[in-house]
Each structure stands twice: as structure tokens, then as C-alpha cells.
Amino acid sequence: MGQITDTYILNNGYHIPCIGFGTWQSPDGETTVSAVRSAVRAGYRHIDTAAAYKNETSIGKALKLIDIPRTELFITSKVWDDSRGYGKTIQSFQKTLDDLQTDYLDLYLIHWPATKYRCPDWEAVNLDTWRAMTELYRKGYIKAMGVSNFLPEHLEALMRTEIIPMVNQIEYHPGQMQEEVVDYCKQNGILIEAWSPLGTGRMLSDQRLQDIASNYGKSAAQLCIRWCLQNGVLPLPKSVTPSRIMENADVFGFDISDEDMAEINSMPYFGGLGLHPNTR
Numbered sequence: 001m002g003q004i005t006d007t008y009i010l011n012n013g014y015h016i017p018c019i020g021f022g023t024w025q026s027p028d029g030e031t032t033v034s035a036v037r038s039a040v041r042a043g044y045r046h047i048d049t050a051a052a053y054k055n056e057t058s059i060g061k062a063l064k065l066i067d068i069p070r071t072e073l074f075i076t077s078k079v080w081d082d083s084r085g086y087g088k089t090i091q092s093f094q095k096t097l098d099d100l101q102t103d104y105l106d107l108y109l110i111h112w113p114a115t116k117y118r119c120p121d122w123e124a125v126n127l128d129t130w131r132a133m134t135e136l137y138r139k140g141y142i143k144a145m146g147v148s149n150f151l152p153e154h155l156e157a158l159m160r161t162e163i164i165p166m167v168n169q170i171e172y173h174p175g176q177m178q179e180e181v182v183d184y185c186k187q188n189g190i191l192i193e194a195w196s197p198l199g200t201g202r203m204l205s206d207q208r209l210q211d212i213a214s215n216y217g218k219s220a221a222q223l224c225i226r227w228c229l230q231n232g233v234l235p236l237p238k239s240v241t242p243s244r245i246m247e248n249a250d251v252f253g254f255d256i257s258d259e260d261m262a263e264i265n266s267m268p269y270f271g272g273l274g275l276h277p278n279t280r
Contacts, residue, residue, distance in 0.1 A: 202271025
């Protein structure tokens with residue numbers, strides 16, 4: 001990947017820009033409107049949101065203020081836990097379209113799986129949600145479909161359907177690589193996206209990462225984002241500060257050495273949310 005608009009190719013042939021602008025925890029209102037506009041000025045063309053973030057209206061306002069054709073943007077959203085199932089998913093999707101002021105999404109995800117620990121008919125619920133998304137995909141309202149926070153045990157039923165997931169978005173950063181999930185997805189042609197690639201900020205203050213980053217004249221944030229890319233993972237860094245938004249996009253002028261990649265890959269868990277779909 002040589003620039004922020006370079007793309008991964010999903011298993012249906014659709015192109016997805018290699019870095020996304022994350023908006024989790026970005027508050028509804030002018031802060032998010034300004035942040036999205038700053039992101040686009042910095043070169044981002046991939047915006048990631050979700051119904052549960054409660055900021056889709058603000059992102060919709062920002063998109064209307066951006067002087068870039070919709071076809072040059074890649075917009076992702078997600079269906080939340082209380083909207084799983086066929087009918088509720090369709091309704092939630094329509095509200096997302098209305099809030100974002102767009103007539104299609106580039107990517108739609110199941111935000112968290114229904115699991116056997118909280119839902120006796122969990123597998124049927126996931127399949128009903130997936131059936132609704134498949135219908136939206138067939139009709140052209142979504143260009144790609146996938147999941148978020150799914151383990152292999154949650155993915156298995158979807159892998160037996162007519163359309164397998166194209167993306168799995170998981171918490172991924174140094175110290176939390178979720179190797180079993182990543183290996184399963186890569187073996188099955190599912191792209192891994194990294195939410196919280198900076199570990200909710202914990203990566204930024206880690207002396208080990210700071211020391212490695214300094215060898216390249218970069219920040220720990222830039223190191224983590226580049227590290228994701230070199231591991232074949234699509235990072236979704238989040239910030240509402242214009243200078244940091246620009247910094248997070250500036251990760252293409254260097255390559256992390258094999259030795260440094262191995263050192264980062266071997267780090268034990270030291271920060272992040274560490275949410276598990278079966279126990280959250």
C-alpha cells in the first residue's frame with residue numbers, strides 16, 4: 001500500500017480503501033461533522049460508523065458538505081444488537097440510510113454476533129440478520145457485507161450460506177492480535193479490519209512502541225497503523241483532532257523492518273478494551 005486511497009479487494013471483487021476513518025466515540029454534533037470533513041481533506045475516502053455510535057446524522061451532514069462525488073467515498077455502517085433479525089435489520093438499515101443521507105452503503109456489518117450465552121436461538125438470529133443483509137445486497141443497497149467481532153464459531157453458519165462474509169472487523173492492535181480469528185478469516189478470504197488500532201490510546205504511551213517508532217521518525221500511532229497494513233489488516237484509526245487526523249494518514253513513507261514487525265507481533269496484551277463476544 002503506497003497511499004491512503006490504495007485498496008484491498010474483497011472476495012466479491014469490490015474495492016475498499018486501505019485505511020478507514022473511525023468514528024466510534026465521536027459525539028453527535030459539530031465535533032463529528034468537523035472531524036469527518038478534516039479526514040476527507042487529509043485524504044481519507046473510507047468512513048466507518050454504526051447505528052450504535054449515534055452519530056450517523058452528523059456524518060450525513062458532513063457528507064453533504066464535502067465536495068467529492070459519493071462514488072469516490074466508501075461508507076460503512078453496522079446493525080446493532082437490538083436490531084438483529086430479518087425485519088428489524090431492514091428497518092435499522094433504512095434509518096441508517098436516512099441519517100447518512102445516502103441511497104446505498106458500501107459495506108454493512110453485523111456489529112456483534114448473537115451468542116449461545118445470551119440467546120438460545122443465537123445461530124438462527126444471526127442467520128436471519130444475514131438473510132436480510134443478503135437481500136439488501138442483491139438489490140444493490142449495499143455493495144459488500146460482513147460482520148464485526150465474530151469468532152470462528154459464530155462465522156461457521158454464515159460460511160454455509162450463498163454469500164460468505166467479506167469483512168470481519170475486530171479489535172486489533174499490538175498485544176491483541178486475535179490470531180485464531182485472523183487465521184480463520186484469511187484462510188476463507190475474509191478481510192480483517194482493525195477497530196481501535198491504537199488500543200483506545202494505550203499504544204501511544206507505550207515506551208517500546210515509541211522507541212521503535214523513533215527509529216523511523218514516526219509517532220507510535222503511525223507505527224501501529226503501518227504495522228496493521230504490513231500485517232494485511234485494514235486499520236480504522238479515530239481522532240477528532242485535525243493534526244492527529246493528518247498524522248494518522250501519513251503512514252506511507254516508510255516500511256517497518258521484519259525484525260521490528262516480529263518484536264511488535266510478539267508483544268503480550270498490555271492495553272485495549274479486550275471485549276469478548278461471548279462474555280461482554
